[in-house]
Amino acid sequence: MGIVNGSVMNIDLSKIIDFAALQKLMESLYKATGINHALIDNNSNVLTAVGWQPLCTDFHRVNPKTCDRCLVSDRYILEHLNDGPYVGYECPNGLVDYCTPVIIGGEHVANIFTGQMFHEPPDLAFFQRQAKTFGFEEEAYLNAVAKVKIIPRERMPDVMAFLAGLAGMVGEMGLLHLKQLNVEKELERTVASRTEELLESEAKFESLFQNSPDPTWLMNEQNLFELCNEAAARILEYDSTDALYLTDPADLSPEFQPDGRKSVEVAAEMIALAYEKGVHRFEWTHRRKSGECFPVEVTLSRLASSNKKGLYCIWRDITERKQAEEKLQYSEQRFRDVSDAAGEYLWEIDANMVYTYVSERSVEVKGYRPDELVGHTPMEFMPEEDIRSVGAIVNKSIAGKTAFKLQHRDITKSGETLWEEVNGVPVYDSSGNVIGLRGTGLNITERKETEEKLRKLSQAIENAGSSIIITDKDGVIEYANPAFTQMTGYSFEEAVGQTPRLLKSGNQNKTFYAAMWASISRGEIWQGKVIDRKKDGSFFPAMLSIAPIADESGEITHFVGSHADLSDLKYMEEQFHQSQKMEAIGTLVGGIAHDFNNMIAGITGNIYLAKKAAKEIPEVQERLINIEKLSFRSADLIKQLLTFARKDTVRMSIFSLTSFIKEAFKLIHSSTPENIELQLNAGGDELLVKGDATQLQQVLMNLINNARDAVERVENPRIMVKVETFHCDAQFIKKHTLFTQGDYAHICVTDNGCGVPERQKDHLFEPFFTTKEQGKGTGLGLAMVFGAVKTHHGFVDVDSIEGLGSTFHVYLPLLEDKRPGKALQQAVPSSQRGSGELILLVDDEEHLLDVTREVLEELGYQVITASNGSEAIDLFTAYQHKVALIMMDVVMPKIGGVKAAEVIRKLNPAIKIIFSTGYDKAANISKEELRGSVVLSKPYDVDDLSALIKDMFDS
Known part of the structure; x- marks a missing residue:
């Protein structure tokens, strides 16, 4: 076999x-x-x-x-x-x-x-x-x-x-x-046969002994050869057994064995053990006659003879076995090399978790040499917070006889902290009991740091306020962050697998996208403004930035795109342009208001004097009264423009809007063409508001004038004005987010005119925007309405259908339980005359100076005049004991009214001063500068002026 x-x-x-x-x-x-x-x-x-x-x-x-x-x-x-x-x-x-x-x-x-x-x-x-x-x-x-x-x-x-x-x-x-099996079987058969033959014949034993394939000999008590077989002589390279007999057994071995001990000493020890134990097997190194050494396995058996002491020796050449073992060791070393190549070190611990073996790679990973680790536990090199969790996992592995894998921190020899990944398996004894663990350790600090960076980067992208998408090199979306969903309306699932074309609005042509694609395909970063489309079909402006992502070889594998919604920025730009327009209007109005009001003041003064002179002529009186009204309405218009441009003070008071609208409607109705049907539905409720009567009168006038122009070419023109209470509920607020819940006074002005095209509705309240033909509109009427209503914390809205008409809605906050102020209820007192008091009148406008002097003299006062602040100081110095009151313009050449007042008050701190002013930025007089004085705006009503002077004398 x-x-x-x-x-x-x-x-x-x-x-x-x-x-x-x-x-x-x-x-x-x-x-x-x-x-x-x-x-x-x-x-x-x-x-x-x-x-x-x-x-x-x-x-x-x-x-x-x-x-x-x-x-x-x-x-x-x-x-x-x-x-x-x-x-x-x-x-x-x-x-x-x-x-x-x-x-x-x-x-x-x-x-x-x-x-x-x-x-x-x-x-x-x-x-x-x-x-x-x-x-x-x-x-x-x-x-x-x-x-x-x-x-x-x-x-x-x-x-x-x-x-x-x-x-x-x-x-x-x-x-x-x-x-070896065959030899052993053969040997067994040979020994059995020879033993039997030995009993029969010594010759047969000799033959068997000599023919044994394994080298065999008999040694006497002096450890000399008595018998040697041919195999021994052949393997040891001796010509015959006789030649071997003549050789000292010590010459058949090198001077030293592989462990460094002398062969003579080791041989004596092995022989003694054989005599003691009866049979002793061990490995040995023999030396051939040529000097070549080779490994053998020796079996020494004590002879059973009672009258003769000696040893029977049989040995086998184990060169091939040793070579196989060396190959196995080489194979194991290759395994270690593979582990080393992977950056791992090998370790073994006993059941008490004490290192029994650590490979050299530990120096690179931990900084410790193997001999510095063996005899210690792994926990001695960990931070305290990791010891308990690691110990629990290792103990569980030992108890359950299972493999484990864990990550923990280690403290290196230099004191640095690193992350280590450990894999381990149980080690068993012959009875199947776990006697320890063995495995590998790997430094994963760099990997952990990379994972942390990726985690932070991923979180940053997820939480970014800008929309971010990542596509493959063909533009197919692989990732979209939550901001993308919020901005576009497309969910992550809807976006992935699509291309950015799902946002295409049609506002950019093929040439635009071709240039973009060519740029990013060259590895360049592209940035620019686009108009994109949301899932609901609405468009939005965006700043788009696209950057390529390349692999280690430089080949583009992906693209990352960032979207920033510019809708708010566009709104801010529009607001900025609007503010620039308002600034331009303010500059224009502020530049003319002072001079215009001075001229109006001169006109109204002359009218007053003319009325006095023609008081016996009713026709002239009536015309003068109408001119006076027109003059004050012109002044009110300037005031409206100043308020619109936010350059004048709004005078708020509580009054009944219902009654106010009815009175204002009478004046407006008289100036409306008779072919227009103008109706008012004001109801019976008194709606109390806090507002500036002049501004609200202008609001109503501008809305009706706008409606009047709209119905100009309509066959049966109609304008309806309605005043009512409006309750703003939660449902209304959902559609009109600027409102707050509560009650409002609702003014509607409805016409059946030409209406407003849809595309123009968003521009109706912009300054200088008009739909009327050239020469028929300034573009300021509705803008003034918007500004005035906003000043009253109200809202303006419009419903319009082109060709059918428009309805303008004004909402003003209602007061709950207030009564109209006395300002609108008391009649204006008639002019009150003076008693010859001396008034110092100061103004740089000569015509206004002359007219006002005449008015004051007509009211019963003595007047001295100055054309600037410097003259006023000189005159007051000369007449300070006679001057009872100073009426002085604010803005004048050389020295203005405020500066002149400072000098004059040093001469007489109690002097009474009325500051008169058109409009100018310098008119913003502080309380400290007033010091009990009053400010009278030009143009002023003579009755009001006379009452003010009388009050100041009486105070």
């Missing part, structure tokens, strides 16, 4: 291969590296195996159809085993298998398989389809897929070189053991 018969095919391989030891070795390899295997003989018997995947065993090998695919893989591998040291094949079921043959004595007896792995992350869609196709339970099947190891293709040459080397080693050891 076996090699003796010229074949090993029929021998029991377990007799020549230690499968238990091989199984443990491969289990350790699998636990440390994830490399599985199966040793299968030619009769398909599994001799050793570890790590075989349930994806294959529980699914593919069970289903008849997938099993046929597996058999295709098996046949391919077996048919191509002679093509090289190993063969690999990707099974149609999706797994990759490798195989290398085991050869013993030139005969193929078994195969070592590895595989059931992936070289790349699995295509889950493929396995989902496969589960449906072959009726596998999808979740269990995909869980089995997830357990399959992923080993990069580039690692397989090293892995298969190791397994091929292991197969060769197994073959060589098997061959050696087979030879």
Whole structure:
């Protein structure tokens, strides 16, 4: 049987291969590296195996159809085993298998398989389809897929070189053991035969002894040869046994054994043990006659003879076995080298968690040499906060006899903190008890830092206020952050898989996008403004920035795009332009208001004097009164413009809006063409508001004038004015976000005129915007309405349909329980005359100075005049004991009224002063500068002026 018969095919391989030891070795390899295997003989018997995947065993090998695919893989591998040291094949079921043959004595007896792995992350869609196709339970099947190891293709040459080397080693050891088995069997037969022959004949024993294939000799009590066989003489390179007899046994060994001890001393020790124990086996190094040393395994047996002391020695050349062991050690070293290449160090700890072995790689990882770690526990090198959690995991592994994987921090020899990833497996004794752990450690500090950076970057992108998307190189969206959803209305699921074309608005042409794509394809960053479209179809302006993302080779793989919504910016720009218009109006109005009011003041003064002169002529009186009204209305118009431009003070009082509208409506109605039907529906309720009567009168007038122009070409023109209470509820606020809940006075002005086109509605209240033909509108009427209503904390809205008419809505906040102020209820007193008091009148406008002097003299006062502040100071210095009151313009050349008043008050702090002013920025007089004085705006009513002077004299 076996090699003796010229074949090993029929021998029991377990007799020549230690499968238990091989199984443990491969289990350790699998636990440390994830490399599985199966040793299968030619009769398909599994001799050793570890790590075989349930994806294959529980699914593919069970289903008849997938099993046929597996058999295709098996046949391919077996048919191509002679093509090289190993063969690999990707099974149609999706797994990759490798195989290398085991050869013993030139005969193929078994195969070592590895595989059931992936070289790349699995295509889950493929396995989902496969589960449906072959009726596998999808979740269990995909869980089995997830357990399959992923080993990069580039690692397989090293892995298969190791397994091929292991197969060769197994073959060589098997061959050696087979030879040894045959020799042992032969020896057993020989010894048995010779023992029997020895009993029969000494000659037969001699023959048997000499023909033994193993070197054998007998040694006497003096440790000299008594018998030697031919095998011993041949192997030791002596010509004959006689020559060997003449040799001192000490000459058959080198001076020193491999452990450094002298051979003579070791030999004496081994012989003594043999005499003591009866049989003693040990390894030894012999030396041939040529001087070559070689390893042997020696068995010394004490002779059983009662009358003769000696030793029977048989030894075997174990050179081949030693070489096989060296190959195994080399293979183990290669495994260590693979671990080193992966940046890992190897370690072993006992059941007390004390290091018993650490590889040299620990210096690079931890900074400690192996001898500085052995004898210590891993916890001694950890921060305190990690010790408990790590200890719990390790203890659980020992108790449960399971592998573990964990990450923890270590403190290096230099005091730095690093992150380490540790993989470990239990180590067992012969009884199956856990006696420790072994595994690998890897410095993952850089990986942890990278993961933290990625986490922060991911969080920053997720929480960014700008919309961010990432596309592949073809522009297909792979990621969109929450701001994208908020800005565009598209969810993450709706966006992914699409291209940015889903935002295309049509405002940019093909040339625009072609230039953009060309720029980013060259690796350049593109930035510019675009008009995009939201999911709801609305457009929005955006600042778009696109940057390419390249791999290590510089090839563009992705693009990242950032969107910033410019809607608010556009609104702010429009507001800025609006404020510029308002500033221009303010500059214009402020420039003319002072002079205009001075002229009006001169006109009204002359009218007063003319009325006095023509008081006996009713027709003239009536005309003068109308001119006076027009003059004051002109002044009110300037005041409106100043208020509109925010350059005048608003005078608020509480009054009944209902009554006020009715009175104002009478004046407006009288100036409205008779062909226009003008109606008022004011109801009976008194609606109390706090407002400036002049401004609100202008609001109503401007709205009716606007309506009057709108119905100019209508056959039956109608204008309806309505005043009512309006309650603003939550539903109304949803549509009109500027409102707050409460009660409002609602003024509606409705016409059946031409209406306003939809595109122009947003511009109606802008200054200088008009829909009227040239010469018929300034574009300020509705803008003044808007400004005045806003000053009253109210709101303006418009409903209009082109060709059918418009309704303008004014909403003013109502007061709850107030009564109209006295200002509107009291009649203006008639002019009050003076008693000859001396008034110093100061104004730089000559015509106004003359008219006002005449008015004051007509009222019964004496008047002296000055044309500027400097003259006023001189005159007051000369007449300070006679001057009872000063009426002085604010803005004048040389020295203005305020500065002149400061000098005058030093002469007489109690002097009474009336500051008169048109409009100018310098008119903003502080309380400190007034010091009890009053300000009278030009133009002023003579009755008001006379009452004011009288009050100041009486105070």
